[in-house]
Amino acid sequence: MGAEVVVEGLTKSFGRQTIWRDVTLTLPPGEVSVMLGPSGTGKSVFLKSMIGLLKPDRGKCVVNGVDVVSCSESRLYETRKLFGVLFQDGALFGSMNLYDNVAFPLREHTRKSETEIKRIVLEKMDMVGLAGAEKKLPGEISGGMRKRAGLARALVLDPEIILCDEPDSGLDPVRTAYISQLLIDLNAQVDATILIVTHNINLARTVPDNLGMLYRRELVMFGPREVLLTSDEPAVQQFLNGSRFGPIGMSEEKDVATLAAEQELADSGHHDGSAEELTGVVPQLQPTPGLPERMGVRRRKDRVMSILHSLPPAAQESIIESLTPEDQQRYGVRPHMATATAAATVPAGHRPSPAPRPPQAGERFQGDLSGVAEIPQSPWRPPHQQGPGGGA
Ligand SMILES: Nc1ncnc2c1ncn2[C@@H]1O[C@H](COP(=O)(O)OP(=O)(O)O)[C@@H](O)[C@H]1O
Ligand SMILES: [Mg+2]
Numbered sequence: 001m002g003a004e005v006v007v008e009g010l011t012k013s014f015g016r017q018t019i020w021r022d023v024t025l026t027l028p029p030g031e032v033s034v035m036l037g038p039s040g041t042g043k044s045v046f047l048k049s050m051i052g053l054l055k056p057d058r059g060k061c062v063v064n065g066v067d068v069v070s071c072s073e074s075r076l077y078e079t080r081k082l083f084g085v086l087f088q089d090g091a092l093f094g095s096m097n098l099y100d101n102v103a104f105p106l107r108e109h110t111r112k113s114e115t116e117i118k119r120i121v122l123e124k125m126d127m128v129g130l131a132g133a134e135k136k137l138p139g140e141i142s143g144g145m146r147k148r149a150g151l152a153r154a155l156v157l158d159p160e161i162i163l164c165d166e167p168d169s170g171l172d173p174v175r176t177a178y179i180s181q182l183l184i185d186l187n188a189q190v191d192a193t194i195l196i197v198t199h200n201i202n203l204a205r206t207v208p209d210n211l212g213m214l215y216r217r218e219l220v221m222f223g224p225r226e227v228l229l230t231s232d233e234p235a236v237q238q239f240l241n242g243s244r245f246g247p248i249g250m251s252e253e254k255d256v257a258t259l260a261a262e263q264e265l266a267d268s269g270h271h272d273g274s275a276e277e278l279t280g281v282v283p284q285l286q287p288t289p290g291l292p293e294r295m296g297v298r299r300r301k302d303r304v305m306s307i308l309h310s311l312p313p314a315a316q317e318s319i320i321e322s323l324t325p326e327d328q329q330r331y332g333v334r335p336h337m338a339t340a341t342a343a344a345t346v347p348a349g350h351r352p353s354p355a356p357r358p359p360q361a362g363e364r365f366q367g368d369l370s371g372v373a374e375i376p377q378s379p380w381r382p383p384h385q386q387g388p389g390g391g392a
Contacts, residue, residue: 001295002030002193003064003082003160005050010059010069012042012049018217019045023059025212025222027161028303030296032187032194034204035222036239037214038248043197044088046214047163050195051083052076063161081109084159084192088166090150092138098125099134102153109157124152127189128182144175148182155186162186164196168203176200180207180285188287188294201240205229206285209300213239215248223311224304226322229281230314281318305331313338 005027012019019042027033037043048054050061052068060067066079092101102121106112112120125131128148138146147167154162167183168176180203187194198204204211212222215235221228228236238246245262287294301323308316308331316338320328328334 001191002162004029005161005193005195006060006062007050008060008062010046010049010056010061012045012054012056020214020217020219023214023219025219027193027195028210028296028300029193030187030191031209031300032183032196032207032296033210033212033222034208034225035195035197035212035214036199036201036204036228037197038239039199041214042217043199043214044165047085047165047195047197050163051080051085081157082160084154084157084162086147086150086154086162086164086167088169090138090146092146092149092153094138097135097137098130098141098149098152101138101149102156105153106156120156121152124155125149127155127186128152142175143170144179147171147179151182151186155190158190159192161193161195164194166198166200167196168198168200173202176203181288183207184285184294185287185291187296188291191295201242205240205282209284209296215239224300224307224315224319225284226281226315226318227311230312230318232314281322301327305333308333 007023007025007027010023011021023046035043035046045054049056050068052071056069059069061069063079063082066075068076068079071079092098093104096104099121102125103117106117106120122131122134125134128151130145130148130152133141133145133149136145138149141149151164151167154164164183167179171179183194183196184207186192196203196207208225210223211225211228213220213228213236220233220235221231229240231237235247237243238248245266247259249258304319308319311319317336320333320335320337323331323333
């Protein structure tokens, strides 16, 4: 099983420019998480900070008990080996063929024999669908293949955590769908913790167990995918719909006057050129038939059900609906429970969650809220927010 990553109060600036502040989230072990964010919000900077390539100003990023922000160089060197990173451009050596590119970390960081290296390289290249392309140079292959090669190279040291920087960038929608499937398949096979940063909405809707968004130099939210996908937060909605109307502007957030003018346009029926409105939670991608079941999905179910009462009603509803009738019974939940409770007990404008249900005998409730971040300027707050990783 992959390692847990606990990020706490992470803040990064370059000179006087704050990129993001106070980012707190936990990547649950072996689950797939996606961090969405408009271009330039610091997604790549976030990944680089997690592996100690950039030094944040404040905060922690703890992996296996080691804080990569404050540890010694030698500790950092060791901890970095737990990570496999797919950089945005694939970061392949142009003069080396794919085989040598993929073999590079093994030759650099291990004392394995060339026979052993060959076995691993061919295995990983096969895993990403590149069997037979070993002799090709990066310049001779398509962008999609370069991403796959970068992914194979990220896999050779058997990482516990895989970070992918925009695995979809520069790919057409079909190739993006293939890479999405590949990431889910890899997770099923190696059970590593995966974090993908992207601005691709389709990928964000279909791939992850957990979803977050960076915006206005803050983590808008991070938690089970259903929370963000059912959110009525304007910035989240605008982003998910790829719309021009909303708080996110061409290069910065918009002012009140611009927002009012847009609202007028929208009210008068003006279309802003976005794709048709997508709403709600779509089914999550499953591993290709024949591959093992994702263990992360199983663990996530228990984890999410243990924090269910702390989530907004719409997210609760969506999670309950996704359960089989057997699971609904096992967890003691039923459809429309969350929204009915919210409507019955709550004055308009407030949306607290139903009262927590005590764990039933035989259930493994862990009471861990670390995966849920609050939404700035939102009426909704998690009722019992606690520090990440601080098991209840
Ligand atoms: N090494 C650096 N020095 C100074 N500024 C940087 C550096 N790296 C990134 N930035 C700035 O940080 C911001 C976020 O960049 P980045 O993480 O690449 O955004 P994203 O990946 O979300 O598109 C940008 O304004 C960029 O100019
Ligand atoms: Mg980037």
